[in-house]
Amino acid sequence: MSSIISIKNLRKAYPGGFEALKGVNLEIEQGEILALLGPNGAGKTTLISTVCGITVPTDGSITVGGFDTIKDYRATRDLIGLVPQEINLEPFETVFSSVSFSRGLFGKPRDDAYINRILDQLSLGDKQDSKIMALSGGMKRRVLIAKALSHEPRVLFLDEPTAGVDVELRKDMWDIVAGLKADGVTIILTTHYIEEAEAIADRVGVINGGEILLVQDKSELMAQMGQKQLQIAISDPVDEIPDALSAYALERSEDGLSLTYTYDTTGERTGITTLLNDLAAAGLVMTDLQTKQSSLEDIFVGLVKETT
Amino acid sequence: MNIYAVQTIYRTEMKRFFRTITQSLISPVLSTSLYFIVFGAAIGSRIDEVEGVSYGAFIVPGLIMLSVMTQATSNASFGIYFPKFIGTIYELLSAPVNFLEIVLGYVGAAATKAMFIGVIILITAFFFVDLNIAHPIAMVAFLVMTCLSFSLLGFIIGIWAGNFEQLQLIPLLVITPLVFLGGSFYSISMLPGIWQTIAMFNPVVYLISGFRWAFFGTADVSIGISLAAIALFTGACMAAIWxxxxxxxxxxx
Incomplete structure (x- = not known):
């Protein structure tokens, strides 16, 4: 895999002295979906704005498709589509002319067939002559995506695409993103919904306080940091854990009817077989078993806590 | 050169103009007609001639300038302020366009609109007074230069303005008074001594004077100075935008 975006030691300090980005290094691979997770004010939007050319970096360099974002800004911006966080649209324009405007602005000749295709893909086909002010919030978000796609970008930035969006539309968004990935578009989305990253990303980056804390393959990250828990329900309550089972560091529930065993899924042996054997040997009768995997959320909360 | 971007911005801005055609065209035509009725017909009938020209005709260049300057400024300032206000500016900033292309699109459209209005007022004027334009080419050149330079000024105001109040501030408090006091309705030579000197500090005097020269061949200041003044003003606006x-x-x- 080759990098389509390469960010090196990127710093951004605002005139007031606030440092929004403190030396960010990030390689984004061609064709991947990267989710940038971070709490509000972590620097997600500043990072995106700087790559897109809306914000000027204080220090460091960014290349997109091998071009420098400052020296060769035309080449880099040509490759990028941006869906902003806020719904910024001219209310009096029609959907079609708004999307067509974006295409022209990015230096592409008028192509009504292409615009119609995008609108259809985003289920906006029957709204193309509607004024933007007449659309619902979800439809406006789709218009923003259509605008960002109007010039056939190879990289798409989605800044919190599902903030304030209902569950159904969120699922639709995910489908749209999956479709774009299938077309070979590299997608970078920011979110503070962990489930979103978990559902659609290939890799996850965690950003906080203007620094990238980690970037990792999603499944690797979850496997590496994810611990699993096995909950064992027993028929008769125990007052304390038998000595024979002390090696397993079991946790006993309040009522003594449940034991919890925490294990590492990446370890060579999880120790489940011997535990179950030892439980039986200790005379405990098991009525139910249940496993639980820690989510990205737990990992994320853990990481952010560590840094603050 | 991203020619598609220039065209796109220009067309979108012009579309806005035609979408609000009533407000864009009828109101300047109406207000100009009122000026002709009040100053030209009612009051003007008591004034014989100014510098050998009937008063009704004498105010035509000033009236055109008054509308063109205020319209160019307000159109251009609104054109660039509006995307800032509603947030769509992000698209302009993330697009592969340079400042020249942005200025060409927005200022070009604002200047065209002002030009439209100027021409419409001129046509309206022919219905009220007898007009002979002494130097038509110079007249058109002055009109184009004025539309352009005041659109550039408007663009700067639009970028500077942080709210709608500031957007109106300069057109209302600076441009309108300067145009009124710049000899739109009178000749500077009609002013008492000291005021003539003070008037010379008003840059608009040179523009109106030059424009009037193109109509009637007479002027408060020489045409060379007028041309230099408008060139200087355009240059200053361009430098500021750069x-x-x-x-x-x-x-x-």
């Missing part, structure tokens, strides 16, 4: 985009002042942090 600086704005170089530094990202008020638009790109």
């Amino acid at each position: 600086w704005i985009f170089r530094t990202g002042w008020r638009i790109r942090q």
Whole structure:
């Protein structure tokens, strides 16, 4: 895999002295979906704005498709589509002319067939002559995506695409993103919904306080940091854990009817077989078993806590 | 050169103009007609001639200038302020366009609109007074230069303005008084001594004077000075815009 975006030691300090980005290094691979997770004010939007050319970096360099974002800004911006966080649209324009405007602005000749295709893909086909002010919030978000796609970008930035969006539309968004990935578009989305990253990303980056804390393959990250828990329900309550089972560091529930065993899924042996054997040997009768995997959320909360 | 971007901005801005055609065209035509009725017919009938020209005709260049200057400024300032206000400016900043292309699109459209209005007022004027234009080419050149320079000024105001109040501030408090006091309705030579000297500090005097010269061949100041003044003003606005985009002042942090 080759990098389509390469960010090196990127710093951004605002005139007031606030440092929004403190030396960010990030390689984004061609064709991947990267989710940038971070709490509000972590620097997600500043990072995106700087790559897109809306914000000027204080220090460091960014290349997109091998071009420098400052020296060769035309080449880099040509490759990028941006869906902003806020719904910024001219209310009096029609959907079609708004999307067509974006295409022209990015230096592409008028192509009504292409615009119609995008609108259809985003289920906006029957709204193309509607004024933007007449659309619902979800439809406006789709218009923003259509605008960002109007010039056939190879990289798409989605800044919190599902903030304030209902569950159904969120699922639709995910489908749209999956479709774009299938077309070979590299997608970078920011979110503070962990489930979103978990559902659609290939890799996850965690950003906080203007620094990238980690970037990792999603499944690797979850496997590496994810611990699993096995909950064992027993028929008769125990007052304390038998000595024979002390090696397993079991946790006993309040009522003594449940034991919890925490294990590492990446370890060579999880120790489940011997535990179950030892439980039986200790005379405990098991009525139910249940496993639980820690989510990205737990990992994320853990990481952010560590840094603050 | 991203020619598609220039065309796109220009067309979108012109579309806005035609979408609000009533407001865009009828109101300047109506207000100009009122000026002709009040100053030209009612009051003007008591004034014989100014510098050998009937008063009704004498005010035509000033009236055109008054509308063109205020319309160019307000159209251009609104054109660039509106995307800032509603947030769509992000698209302009992330697009592969340079400052020249942005200015060409927005200022070009604003200047065209002002030009339209200027021409419409001129046509309206023919219905009220007898007009002979002494130097038509110079008249058109002055009109184009004025539309352009005041659109540039409007663009700067639009970038500078942080709210709608500031957007109206300069057109209302600076441009309108300067145009009224710049000899739109009278000749500077009609002013008492000291005021003539003070009037010379008003840049608009040179523009109106030059424009009037193109109509009637007479002027308060020589045509060379008028041309120099408008060239200087256009140059100053261009320099300011170049600086704005170089530094990202008020638009790109």
